[in-house]
Amino acid sequence: MIEEVFNVNLPVNETLTLRRNRFSPEDISTSTKRISIVTGTHGDEIEGQYVCYLLAKWLNANKHCIKGIVDIYPAMNPMGIDSITRGFPFYDVDLNRNFPGNTSDFLPSQVANAIVDTVRGSDFAIDIHASNIFLRELPQVRISRSTADELIPLAEKLDIEFIWVHDAVTVLESTFAHAMNSIGTKTLVVEMGVGMRITKEYGQSLTKGILNLLAHVGIIERAVLPTTKTTVSNLHSEVFFVNASKSGIFIPILEHNVTVLKGEKLGEIIDPLSGRILETLISPCNGLLFTIREYPVVYEGSLLARILEDPKEDTAL
Amino acid sequence: MKEEVLFEISSLSRNPLKVKGFRFGREGTTPSCVIVGPMMGTAIDQLWIASQLVRFLRQHELANAAFVKGEILVIPTVNPYSFNMGKNFWPLDNTDIDVMFPGYDKGETTQRIAARLFEKTNNYDYAILLEARKDHVECIPYVEVLESGMNYIEDARAFGLDFIHVKEETPNDTVSLTYNWNVWNAKAFSLISGKKGILHKHEANKVFDAIVRFLVKKELIDFSTFEGSHGNLVMPNDIEAIKSSAAGLFDTLANIGDSVVHGQPLARIFNSLDGTLIQTIISPCDGIISCRYDYSLIFQNAIAYRIVKVESAQNTL
Numbered sequence A: 001m002i003e004e005v006f007n008v009n010l011p012v013n014e015t016l017t018l019r020r021n022r023f024s025p026e027d028i029s030t031s032t033k034r035i036s037i038v039t040g041t042h043g044d045e046i047e048g049q050y051v052c053y054l055l056a057k058w059l060n061a062n063k064h065c066i067k068g069i070v071d072i073y074p075a076m077n078p079m080g081i082d083s084i085t086r087g088f089p090f091y092d093v094d095l096n097r098n099f100p101g102n103t104s105d106f107l108p109s110q111v112a113n114a115i116v117d118t119v120r121g122s123d124f125a126i127d128i129h130a131s132n133i134f135l136r137e138l139p140q141v142r143i144s145r146s147t148a149d150e151l152i153p154l155a156e157k158l159d160i161e162f163i164w165v166h167d168a169v170t171v172l173e174s175t176f177a178h179a180m181n182s183i184g185t186k187t188l189v190v191e192m193g194v195g196m197r198i199t200k201e202y203g204q205s206l207t208k209g210i211l212n213l214l215a216h217v218g219i220i221e222r223a224v225l226p227t228t229k230t231t232v233s234n235l236h237s238e239v240f241f242v243n244a245s246k247s248g249i250f251i252p253i254l255e256h257n258v259t260v261l262k263g264e265k266l267g268e269i270i271d272p273l274s275g276r277i278l279e280t281l282i283s284p285c286n287g288l289l290f291t292i293r294e295y296p297v298v299y300e301g302s303l304l305a306r307i308l309e310d311p312k313e314d315t316a317l
Numbered sequence B: 001m002k003e004e005v006l007f008e009i010s011s012l013s014r015n016p017l018k019v020k021g022f023r024f025g026r027e028g029t030t031p032s033c034v035i036v037g038p039m040m041g042t043a044i045d046q047l048w049i050a051s052q053l054v055r056f057l058r059q060h061e062l063a064n065a066a067f068v069k070g071e072i073l074v075i076p077t078v079n080p081y082s083f084n085m086g087k088n089f090w091p092l093d094n095t096d097i098d099v100m101f102p103g104y105d106k107g108e109t110t111q112r113i114a115a116r117l118f119e120k121t122n123n124y125d126y127a128i129l130l131e132a133r134k135d136h137v138e139c140i141p142y143v144e145v146l147e148s149g150m151n152y153i154e155d156a157r158a159f160g161l162d163f164i165h166v167k168e169e170t171p172n173d174t175v176s177l178t179y180n181w182n183v184w185n186a187k188a189f190s191l192i193s194g195k196k197g198i199l200h201k202h203e204a205n206k207v208f209d210a211i212v213r214f215l216v217k218k219e220l221i222d223f224s225t226f227e228g229s230h231g232n233l234v235m236p237n238d239i240e241a242i243k244s245s246a247a248g249l250f251d252t253l254a255n256i257g258d259s260v261v262h263g264q265p266l267a268r269i270f271n272s273l274d275g276t277l278i279q280t281i282i283s284p285c286d287g288i289i290s291c292r293y294d295y296s297l298i299f300q301n302a303i304a305y306r307i308v309k310v311e312s313a314q315n316t317l
């Protein structure tokens, strides 16, 4: 059932509406589990749109399997999505830095507050992001170290390529995921693909993973499949960042999702004016190339690649 | 005066971004004060204030070599690139430099800018940041001190501005320049005023005078000025945020700095298609308008005015 969860009037003959599609079983009790699938907070990230579609399509076709509540929210930032605007249009702020929001603050903060209010009470939530227009990401779940014990077992059910456990950062306390985790909704952040594009295989694979998670927690009735893909970055492996030290045009040599060796060439920064190579980027470690620069123009400092180092063998015991 | 290029960032096709500093007095002596101009490329008032300050200090130092008693460093802006495009934030990725502190010299471009700026500015007794508000408002000049700076709130009175706002800290503040100056034991102040994109000389000159007054009171310059205001402390709860209940054309009836009384009409909102008067915004309290929404089309539930309530006057000791 499609429901409106928030409405606000815009100045010229338009209402901004947040919508969700709710799938629920015939009878609901207090023990009925509920999950919210949320995406479209950053208007330039479109990968989640396809996942929402595939999921809703599956649920439409398999109503008899639905034992819990599935809420799908494809567009948390409707004006942003419809205009390739990452932030909240007009206010030019990142909606995902304005949680939990506040009813007496500016509109983005009110929208954040409305999202928290409507998702509140869900047992689980999955917040799907698509990196940005600059970087292409292998599908991954990002988890703050402070919630790792609770969330890793759940994330593993998504059968996703990679779970990145990162250190807690204070500024990330203003994200949707942090706001929901702190009020008891176990919330996973998925990053995959690249901004402004849909990577069909990722969408299909994440949808399968979400259905698997739903089966695991009893929201749909379906066999739980064994998971095969996941590696977890934890104390035994490190993520290396490769940033540009020159400004220019980045030409990658490797595709992402490949294993690289220390010293292997990742790409070059070239200068179109002089015809010279300004910098050759080299892998700092052996590992999985899970992030690669997609947008060619770079400044000094621009992130070009991230590599998950192979687990160190000498860390046993 | 010594004019220095504090650091540079190169670019693919533009000339390098050069961040200039103007140093007065003797480097490494005390008392010392750094004044940093706007990081947002539309904060024109702040650019005016900073550049006028350089002019003032240069002229007086030329006439009297002992004019500056300690050391003063003025950095009019770190973001010429955005100023030259009429853009708020960093041209390539739209990131706000003021959420990147203390910065990271091996990180993204704006983290590097933050790191280099911070390294050049974290060793002063007093640190002043000139800011325009990031939201769509214009406001009277005020001093802002973070909660963690309450121990030196008395120093804020040296500016002689009417209002000293104490800002409740949120996770977002931990990455701001003033917060990080605080952490490094500078007495850090934000001077906030005006409206983005336009020079309000009247308001800007009040801020200029306030800085000169501060430099006099803190014995940084050999000069005399008129006494300013004693300064009213404004705590977060002392501000009444007045929201629109309708969206449409915004016809303002009251100005920033106006004293208003309970029941006074502040603005009217008209339907933007048929011209119907849909709301008259009425002041719910007695006080002074500190901020006003600055765009002639208003959203529903937008904050139209902020009023410092008269009942807060008791805070002033």
Ligand SMILES: [Zn+2]
Pocket (backbone or CB within 6 Å): A041, A042, A045, A129, A130, A131
């Ligand atoms: Zn995102």
